[in-house]
Amino acid sequence: MQHCPVLLSEAITLLSPKPGESICDATLGLAGHAEALLSKVLPDGALIGIDADPENLQEATKRLQPFGDAVQLVHGNFRDIASVLSTPVDIVFADLGVSSPHFDDPARGFSFRSDGPLDLRFDRTSGVPASEWLAHADAEEIAQALREWGELRGAWSITQSIIRGRPATTKQLQECVEEALGWRAPSAMAQVFQALRIAVNGEIQALQDLLAAGPRLLRPGGRFGVISYHSLEDRLVKQAFRALVTVHKDPHTGQDIETAMYRLITKKAVVPGPEEIVRNPRARSAKLRVICYPPPL
Ligand SMILES: C[S@@+](CC[C@H](N)C(=O)[O-])C[C@H]1O[C@@H](n2cnc3c(N)ncnc32)[C@H](O)[C@@H]1O
Known part of the structure; x- marks a missing residue:
């Protein structure tokens, strides 16, 4: 089956990669999103791609070969993202779950x-x-x-x-x-x-670890986006993002005691339109949420 990155144009618009920026794609898969993101940050930008599946990583290596040294690929689990990244990045992105080759190859079960x-x-x-x-x-x-x-x-x-x-x-x-x-x-x-x-x-623990670590790995101005595919995942993403953008109030005075460090870019989850679902039925349950870590005023 042909590879169709889910919510691709929405992810590019909301993550808005710019020349010179650095990206971590925590679920590289067949590198559809990675290729599109990377092409926007060249010539000086770079991408680190992580995937738990060595076979997908091999396919992604072929696809991203033309980008040469701008790409670094890591076989690993995104729950360890903090130890993979030695410095903060401008974009952290995760497109959770299963890729087409997993479904299409009976040997994977x-x-x-x-x-x-x-x-x-x-x-x-x-x-x-x-x-x-x-x-x-x-x-x-x-x-x-x-x-x-x-x-x-x-x-x-x-x-x-x-x-x-x-x-x-x-x-x-x-x-x-x-x-x-x-x-x-x-x-x-x-x-x-x-x-x-x-x-x-x-998967649940790995996602919780990613949601705890990802926002802290952003440079000022950075964006963190997650595409989830079922309600358990989306609930975790929604709750984690809501906690990051919530201003805590003093229960006695009602005054703000902390300013929120992050801002929601997607007030509601972004979902595929009917055309994408017809083209790629596997996209039907996808939900994209993005937050940003605004630079200091
Ligand atoms: C939906 S696919 C990503 C597709 C990709 N965005 C693309 O455009 O080709 C999800 C990928 O995440 C990988 N994955 C799932 N859980 C992971 C984890 N905890 N750590 C690293 N990779 C993981 C899977 O092996 C799969 O390749």
Whole structure:
């Protein structure tokens, strides 16, 4: 499938990269956003790209080759962004979640539409595949993951079926869900896969770490943008950004006791228009939020 960076023109407009600026793309993927951002900061600007997936990083390396020394690519997890960046940057950007090759390659186990090993890791060089996680997790852990990260009703009966079947492939997991939910299974499948993906990749903690570190890595005038794809992620982004732009008041006098260090660039999340959704149905749940760290007056 052709690679379509999500909310590309919106991200470029809101992050507004300028010649000479430095960028950290914390989820490089196939470098669609990175290439567009980078082309705006040349000739003197630079980009550091991070991705947990070595295969995506290899593809991105080819795509960004024409930019030469302006690009530095790092295999790693964005939860460690503070140790990757040695100096603050003008733009930090993250386009969370799964890329097209993850869905399209049955060997990665991300899609219930084709059979393959139940892996679901972004980084196959570390951690354990979902099949192994399910083989060792107890019922309470599995049920909690399904409830919290899949927001599933019927989590307990799916768990019982998983414990009996200990699925090793996407097809076997699908059969467990069907056994538990019957005719309701098809509508729950995406949530089951999402819950397991979040569990094996430690996605919630990684996002919390990124949201805590990212704003502090901005130079004065810098911008931080995040594209999320489901309500759990978006809630975390929204809450973290709201806390950063909120002025704290003295509870007794009502006077401001702290001025907010950051400013919202997007008052509401920016979402794809109908044309983009027709062109790229995977974009339908995307939400982009951006804050900035204004320079001192
Ligand atoms: C939606 S894709 C990014 C697509 C990219 N913006 C583009 O235009 O090609 C998300 C990427 O983030 C990576 N990723 C997910 N979680 C990560 C994490 N915690 N740390 C680093 N990379 C991560 C995935 O491997 C995937 O390549």
